[in-house]
Amino acid sequence: MTGSVKVAPTARNDRRDHLVGVATNQVTILIGVMVILVGIFSLLEPKFFSVPTANNILTDWGSVALIAVGQTFVIISGGIDLSVGAIVGLSGVVAAWTMANGLGLDQTVKGADAAPGLVVGALVAVGVGLGVGLVNAFLINVLKIVPFIATLATMGACLGFSVIISSGAPIGSANDFSLISAMDPKANPFSWTVLGVIIVIAIAGLFLHKSRFGLYTYAIGSNSFAASAAGINVKRHLTMVYALSGALAGLAGMFVYIRLGAGSPSSGTGRELDAIAAVVIGGASLMGGIGRIWGTILGALILFTVQSGLIMIGVAPDWKKVVVAVLIAAAVSAQVLQNRNGRK
Amino acid sequence: MSGELIYEVENVSKNYGSVVALDGASLKLHAGEVVGLVGDNGAGKSTLVKVLSGAHQPDAGRILLDGKERHWGSPREALDAGIETLYQDSGLAPHLTVSENVFLGRELVAPGLLGKLGFLAKKNMAREAHEDLERVGIAVPASSRSISQLSGGQRQAVAIGRAVSWARKVIILDEPTNHLGARQAGEVLEVIKAAKAKGLGVIFISHTLPHVLEVTDRIVVLRLGRIVMDAPTSEFNSDRLLGTITGSISAAGAEGE
Ligand SMILES: Nc1ncnc2c1ncn2[C@@H]1O[C@H](COP(=O)(O)OP(=O)(O)OP(=O)(O)O)[C@@H](O)[C@H]1O
Numbered sequence: 001m002t003g004s005v006k007v008a009p010t011a012r013n014d015r016r017d018h019l020v021g022v023a024t025n026q027v028t029i030l031i032g033v034m035v036i037l038v039g040i041f042s043l044l045e046p047k048f049f050s051v052p053t054a055n056n057i058l059t060d061w062g063s064v065a066l067i068a069v070g071q072t073f074v075i076i077s078g079g080i081d082l083s084v085g086a087i088v089g090l091s092g093v094v095a096a097w098t099m100a101n102g103l104g105l106d107q108t109v110k111g112a113d114a115a116p117g118l119v120v121g122a123l124v125a126v127g128v129g130l131g132v133g134l135v136n137a138f139l140i141n142v143l144k145i146v147p148f149i150a151t152l153a154t155m156g157a158c159l160g161f162s163v164i165i166s167s168g169a170p171i172g173s174a175n176d177f178s179l180i181s182a183m184d185p186k187a188n189p190f191s192w193t194v195l196g197v198i199i200v201i202a203i204a205g206l207f208l209h210k211s212r213f214g215l216y217t218y219a220i221g222s223n224s225f226a227a228s229a230a231g232i233n234v235k236r237h238l239t240m241v242y243a244l245s246g247a248l249a250g251l252a253g254m255f256v257y258i259r260l261g262a263g264s265p266s267s268g269t270g271r272e273l274d275a276i277a278a279v280v281i282g283g284a285s286l287m288g289g290i291g292r293i294w295g296t297i298l299g300a301l302i303l304f305t306v307q308s309g310l311i312m313i314g315v316a317p318d319w320k321k322v323v324v325a326v327l328i329a330a331a332v333s334a335q336v337l338q339n340r341n342g343r344k
Numbered sequence: 345m346s347g348e349l350i351y352e353v354e355n356v357s358k359n360y361g362s363v364v365a366l367d368g369a370s371l372k373l374h375a376g377e378v379v380g381l382v383g384d385n386g387a388g389k390s391t392l393v394k395v396l397s398g399a400h401q402p403d404a405g406r407i408l409l410d411g412k413e414r415h416w417g418s419p420r421e422a423l424d425a426g427i428e429t430l431y432q433d434s435g436l437a438p439h440l441t442v443s444e445n446v447f448l449g450r451e452l453v454a455p456g457l458l459g460k461l462g463f464l465a466k467k468n469m470a471r472e473a474h475e476d477l478e479r480v481g482i483a484v485p486a487s488s489r490s491i492s493q494l495s496g497g498q499r500q501a502v503a504i505g506r507a508v509s510w511a512r513k514v515i516i517l518d519e520p521t522n523h524l525g526a527r528q529a530g531e532v533l534e535v536i537k538a539a540k541a542k543g544l545g546v547i548f549i550s551h552t553l554p555h556v557l558e559v560t561d562r563i564v565v566l567r568l569g570r571i572v573m574d575a576p577t578s579e580f581n582s583d584r585l586l587g588t589i590t591g592s593i594s595a596a597g598a599e600g601e
């Protein structure tokens with residue numbers, strides 16, 4: 001018979017851990033924070049609790065949620081992607097340029113006639129994002145540049161290209177596309193584009209938490225040597241992660257195009273920081289290995305609830321930055337506390 | 345007692361920049377044989393392990409499995425060839441659960457289309473991981489706990505269990521008794537004997553010389569990246585082994601096979 005390496009009894013510990021886990025669960029806390037925020041803002045400004053407000057928040061949320069979901073994969077894998085905001089601008093500009101100059105899509109095109117052009121535009125936008133993501137992966141995997149610097153470089157390049165292509169001004173006013181207005185019915189908080197975002201996020205979440213792709217993302221962020229020793233092709237996986245992040249940023253670029261009715265080079269500026277803030281508030285660790293899709297979704301929602309609430313109660317929007325800073329600090333210290341309670 | 349030659353390295357060298365970690369080391373491993381690999385800190389044992397496991401590519405030298413020359417481009421290729429390795433440290437992903445670590449790189453997927461998309465059969469993995477570890481003789485906490493919540497010894501138990509339950513030909517254990525109490529260390533030695541009895545080739549690395557003398561058939565001594573002694577365990581006692589490791593006993597004439 002073989003020996004057995006025995007360890008302490010654990011069933012009871014597991015149950016206790018489970019209860020502690022639910023109570024200190026990031027998602028539970030975030031939902032609590034969200035409810036409190038909505039409560040405070042509604043008390044201070046009853047108009048806050050309304051469909052138009054929800055619609056505004058969700059529409060702002062949509063584009064950042066898309067890039068924050070990509071960022072969640074990147075951060076869980078132990079990296080960071082600073083280029084996503086610039087990708088939003090670049091992909092929107094390139095898509096707008098293609099639709100305006102390549103497909104002759106202008107104000108004279110109405111309704112369903114615009115649909116094929118918009119689909120092509122969306123494919124172009126996603127393609128641009130995917131391409132930049134692959135460049136990021138090349139810089140990180142092949143040239144061994146740390147993700148922070150690699151994606152900072154592509155961020156600069158994307159900003160530059162989008163200004164060059166657009167000559168600095170927004171391309172194409174698509175405000176008259178009746179299709180676009182049909183797609184963005186203001187009265188409904190779940191406009192079609194937001195619904196599309198939610199579907200994309202749901203699929204991404206399933207892959208993150210239920211599939212091998214997600215498991216490898218966690219494994220690499222947790223211990224990339226162990227992942228590679230277990231037979232995982234770490235470089236190939238990271239390539240897919242950065243490509244995904246880029247592609248989602250491209251999709252966000254199209255989302256912003258549809259909102260603005262134009263491709264603007266500056267439309268994504270600073271969005272990468274919103275996305276990183278959302279991911280961190282959502283409980284992910286910049287050290288990698290930790291993070292949940294629900295956390296990111298709620299993190300982004302909290303971000304824009306604060307933004308819109310502050311505006312509605314008449315506080316200068318700059319206070320948003322202070323509130324976000326407090327939320328980030330709270331999220332990180334919550335993590336530290338959790339670590340002290342036995343998690344490493 | 346030992347079967348045929350299964351795994352062999354010839355004259356492998358490996359530098360890390362200007363550090364010569366391995367300098368023309370050779371080693372042979374037979375089926376059903378336990379080879380002890382010993383040497384001072386920094387002698388190059390873990391580097392040799394990484395060459396054997398495909399984690400590092402040697403700068404020079406040959407690797408032969410079942411008499412055929414192989415070049416491991418990645419750990420995956422060595423794993424697929426039946427070679428399992430327990431690394432000295434950092435062999436597990438701390439944020440993953442016990443069962444995810446046991447199955448990492450060899451996940452079970454759901455049936456049908458979901459499986460093709462890479463969706464996992466988590467329940468099956470949790471159950472099988474538990475069974476695998478128990479079969480090896482290792483009792484670990486629930487499969488659903490994350491490695492970071494385990495003690496050093498419990499982690500070591502998971503890592504050993506994973507290596508032993510997957511190994512088909514060769515199992516390489518780099519200081520498997522690290523972090524373990526006296527009784528658990530003794531149990532690891534039993535696990536090694538069981539692997540040997542199954543006909544696996546085992547490479548066992550340890551600084552605890554009584555363990556090495558107890559469980560191995562042959563002992564290979566590394567010093568500064570070179571093999572200074574390779575002889576049947578019966579030719580050693582603890583003084584002679586210690587002397588060879590530190591270099592106070594010259595190994596003249598004992599070099600090579
Ligand atoms: N990744 C690395 N980069 C640079 N040098 C390294 C690296 N890994 C090992 N070395 C060096 O190579 C030599 C051999 O190291 P190795 O880890 O193989 O020793 P070891 O025999 O396993 O020692 P220990 O008993 O302490 O585990 C040492 O001089 C070490 O400093």
Ligand SMILES: [Mg+2]
Pocket residue numbers: 389390391432518
């Ligand atoms: Mg070592």
